Amino acid sequence: MPETAIEFAGVWKRLGHADVLRGVDLSVARGESLVVIGRSGTGKSVLLKHVVGLMRPDRGVVRVNGVDVSSLGERELLSLREEMGMLFQGGALFDSMTIAENVGLALHEHTPLPASQIEIVVHEKLALVGLEGTEGMRPSSLSGGMKKRAALARALVMNPKIMLYDEPTTGLDPITSDVINRLIRRLQERLRITSIAVTHDMRSAYHIADRIAMLHEGRIHALGTPEEIQGTTDPAVRQFIEGSSEGPLLPT
């Protein structure tokens, strides 16, 4: 049985007046790439934020490497987060810093590396995402796709063991989306990074997933390999993956 890296056990979360998560049970094996699909507003990003401790469950437990994230104090949480990388939907690059400063920030904060060494690592990570030469630029002068790639370089700079991707291809053109998908897959294959990606881009999901989970009505409605999901007869899953407005999922 493969070792579990991330586990959700009966996770409930209420936001405003709605229960967004209603008893999510899900586990991700070490080195596995799990994609969570589901309609907008179903709590996919909320799920990710529980892994890094940005949100705490109202009920249930989220474990990372066997440790209950909610039980960690501020300092332990910060040190757990050093092992994780997260790509945010809009990139979340720091506006007041250059791209090199964005990518190198975690190295400056958490390692004793000298500035010259950090510069080399930053250059390597930017080259990995195809952004050589953007070191001195500000996030505001990059396109959406470049911002996402720069954010990916930043998320990877500490060589995380766990990567979380929040809508990695949303808002990108199909070619840039493919670049990001290939990059995510390559990282997973080469470095055996455990990852969770949330998306409603099925092309992306099929490309990067070892397993796909569908979040619907606050629970994991379906779980399987990309082939199993593609071949499912479940009407809600079929409607979602085919992008049809007719079926059990009502337009919001």
Added chain:
Amino acid sequence: MSETPAETGVATWPQRTILGIFQDAGEVFILLGSVLREIPAGSRKIGLLIQQMAHIGVGSMPLTVIVALFTGAVAAVQASYQFRDYVPMIYLGTVIGKSVVIELGPVLTALVVGGRVGASIAAELGTMRVTEQVDAMETMGISPVRFLVVPRFLAAILMLPALTVFADVVAILGGYLVSTLTLDVTSHTFISGLKLYFKTQDVFSGLIKAFFFGGIIATMGCHYGLRSEGGAEGVGLATTRAVVASCLLILIVDYLLASFLFRVLFA
């Protein structure tokens, strides 16, 4: 963000308001506690500290100078009107000097800087919050309190007293210029009055106030900025709240400090 007791809708409007005030106060004290814990580590970020000192201190200089100059000028005109026929004009310099260093210098500087800097801190951190930059920072294992709040807090408590010294000098200069140029008060009379009853503790009391006002401005800006939600509207609301709360607290704390300083410490 989980639902707060003040937002559940079960409580009535006055209950919600009171709960909201207590909740806000609690959150501010928690933030202050975190700031005090993180000061040893955060103060090593000299680059960030200097950047904030330049923004809060140097950036506020022109506004402070203009406000102080006219405050001194108005104080001279109004005091001379009150003194006419009753009080010798030698006391004009005394009154202007005392009122400026004890009250007008620190309070007006804090209110002006509170508007400018409090709004800018709340807007900047608020935008960082709603665009997930603060979440990104936390995810990278970097404490937003250490990285964002501590440099602003230290810069504000250091620069407010410095700005106040400047404001005191400029306001007295404003009073001097108006008195000597338009009110038939000689330079000798004004300066003699200024020296009369001058106490160093008056200047210190103003600087102590400025130190606390700096802390209030940075804390309110950071508190409301970091808890912004809901996009541009949320950032706007946070900015307004930061400025209103700063101004109210400056006046309330001014009274409390004045009571302590002049009834207890310097009594």
